[in-house]
Amino acid sequence: MNDVAQYTIKEEPFYQAQDDEIELYEAAYAARLPVMVKGPTGCGKSRFVEYMAWKLGKPLITVACNEDMTASDLVGRYLLDANGTRWLDGPLTTAARIGAICYLDEIVEARQDTTVVIHPLTDHRRTLPLDKKGELIEAHPDFQLVISYNPGYQSLMKDLKQSTKQRFTGFEFDYPSAETETSIVSKETGIDMELAAKLVKIGGTARNLKGHGLDEGISTRLLTYAATLIKGGVAPKAACRMALVRPITDDADIRDTLDHAISATFA
């Protein structure tokens, strides 16, 4: 009942490979192995998955996980209508039926009892039991499960269970090297390389502060935001303060230091 077309990616998303991750992913997909993508926020995890879905020509269903998400939000639930109750598939069920790539973003945000529902889909069984409905779904041959998580800010409470972790193959992402990042920022937004290099340098200063009051540095995503603002005519320093500094910290000392880094970089 779900339209496959609405989940397909029509245009090629911009993605610049950092390493051989594209080939590795293709190999994993060929064997339909579940994939885990780790890395700090805004380093390109979701973009990578989107790109791979486009490249493989498969529909992509993305679920942003959160603390209040329950198993039925993934699997589906009964709704009430005029004739009684009606079953509505959840995103995971839909993906398993139509053969999509199901991408669970920030999986650790979901409660642990929720994440176990994916277990039968991730091993040799490739099935999804809908116990409330009394149905056992055989996953479509094209179906693949991808999860992402950010190991940076997790507390003890938020870690994946070993039993979940060990069902996936993994990619570890980090912020790209300065050169790659410069060309990413430049290509994504159309600003010149020199300006992009300055933004990347500021990004680097913030990343040095990780663990000294910053949980995470300035992400590539924020750098592109800053570049977009500059492209739109905002003065570089103001754009950097707005896009790079204010969002990531409330700590006055860090804010001051980063502001200083901006004014030291933009003469």
Add this chain to the structure above:
Amino acid sequence: MSEAVVEERTPEIAAYWETLGCRFADVDRVFDECMTEAIALLSKEGIEAYIENARFIGKMGRGSEPLLVYLEEAPTVASIVGEEILVEIKDFVYYLSTNTNFKAIIPFLQTISAVTRRLHSIEQLHYYFELIKDMVERTSLSVHGHHTTFPSPGLPDLLKQAPRLLKLVSMEGFKNWIDYGINYYHEHPTRQIDYFSLQSADAHAVLQREQHGTLLVDHERKLDLYMRSLWQDSDYLVPYSLAFSELRKPMPYYDDYGIRLPDVYDDFKGVRGIDRYRATLAHMAAHRRWSSKMVVDNWSPFQRVAVEVFEDCRVDTLVIRLYPGLRRRFLALHPIPNEDDLDKTDQSLLLLRLALVSRAILDPEFKIKDELLSSFVDRFHAMMADGKEGSSRDAADIALSFVARTRRQTDLSPKTYFDNTEVDYRDDNRHLWIYIESGDDEETNFEHLEDQKRDEQVDALPPRHYHEWDYAADHYRPDWVSVYEAIHPSGNASYIDKLLEKHSALAKRLKAILEALKPQEKVRIRYQEEGSELDLDVAIRSLIDLKSGSQPDMRINMSHKNDGRNIAVMLVLDLSQSLNEKADGSSQTILELSQEAVSLLSWTIQQLGDKFSIAGFNSDTRHNVRYAHIKGFSESWGPEVKARLAAMKAQYSTRMGAAMRHAAHYLEAQKADKKLMLVLTDGEPADIDSSDPQVLIQDTRKAVSELDQQGIYSYCINLDPKADEYVEDIFGKQYTVIDHVDRLPEQLPKIFMTLTK
């Protein structure tokens, strides 16, 4: 001097000498000189006032010295702030003379011109007089039974220090500094003298706090972040004080023990203090990144200076290349040397030549006319061209050739030209040198002495210092209290188990209450329009309603929510002497009852599974507040903790504020939604070195509000039946007074449970 007297006096000065009517020979000797100066500085009326007031001072009966100093200093003062000050100086001298503080006259007069130069206006000077008068009145004591007034002990020293103090602090800071000294050393004349002569540590601490400018201590973290983020470098930042070495101004430097920076930077040439620190750090970080050590045994001092300058320029250039925005800061701090002075022939101009080159290298706008000098600028730029980094050795080569080629005869002249040659943000470059032979001029190293000292204190934790609030002065006394933390000695753990057994009936009752309090991990919320699951009972009812044609209830879903407790509790026990008293109507001491109560409470909290720690404190003056660790958050309620609890002993006094602040820094580090500090005490905060009972009460009250700001809820359980008088002052409504101390074991866990329900 005596020859001058032989020369005849001009009639004008002779007339003034007559008016002065003075027979002191030593005054006679300097009179001409003073008058010549006075005539140059003052108007005719001014001179007359000058002589008239001098005459008065001469006849005051305090010898010739006040008159001598007055004659010398007064003209300068009058020339700066106006001649009407002359009368006021005289009046003030007279005031001091009649006020038994005549010993202060000389220091007053000696420093008045230096003070005036700092203050620069008559209003400020009036204010200064007022402050001194106020100080005199507050510190000149009349002792009961003696019919004399004792002079203010600290006054002469204060006056001696005044110019130096005013150089460091504003008038407001000066006032605070004096107030502080008066308040705390009112009853200790000798300590008052130590304070006002700037010899005591407190005097320095207060002075540092009152200093204007940007204090390193306030910005240490920011600067550490700066080093990490922009330079990926980090080291200890150690402050040194500029205030107390007048002869040789210390410069920033770094060595194996850290980066030394001045304790305070004023804004300078439009650069904020914090940015001066950053510029200095950037320069040093650049040295650490790009400079290498050089063997200098064969270099002359001139050569070394030149090498330093060129190497400094090299790293500065690299800094600017990396962070172009810093050029502006560097140039603002870099002096602009005056090239015209190159013509001077009576001075050694090497520093000027180097400063010119340094400026020209960093500032593209700055051009040197001298061709030889500017050829070195070009040589430098050639070394750095096309993104090359050069090396310390390359810079040294240029420098050595610079010294050789620009040498002048005058370089060896004893007088050296210093104007506008000192670059503020640069360090002393001690890290550049290697000496193969250990010379005489090497820094004397005292570090081994420090090591020795450290060894002696290995077995105890170093004290932590806390501020204390002074309600009368409305400010914190800086680093006033020293808290020593140690693990509480252990006793016999089975004693506590016996206590618990004794209260087993009570424990049973508590257990019933606990069951109700125990966290329910998941709670079902029914009747939700949106939820995770269909609530079948409601859904069927709604369906029946729908089918039978009546309005169905749409809230057919249900969801779950977590209902956990996330509390961190810190129990702070007062272990002061008064706990040894027998409780009213009981055969047990308060200490024993507290032990029972704490044991029961610990058991209770253990049952609930909340994070929990216990500490005890007592104090023996502000220098020795003892904080005993009994149970930490990560320790379990086991034999070790019980053993410590069993050994609880009561002694000394109750300095509560410091103990609470210390406990708070542990509680603050805990991750919990709610943080609770329970303070169990039997009386008001007091200590033997605090004569005003309000001081420690108000300090504790301040501590409570500080804790509140940190998100810590403090709650007092007071065993003093008369506590109502003060406990509300301190804790607001967050307290319980237990009238029947013998019921404490029962009450304490109950209070805790109601607090956390």
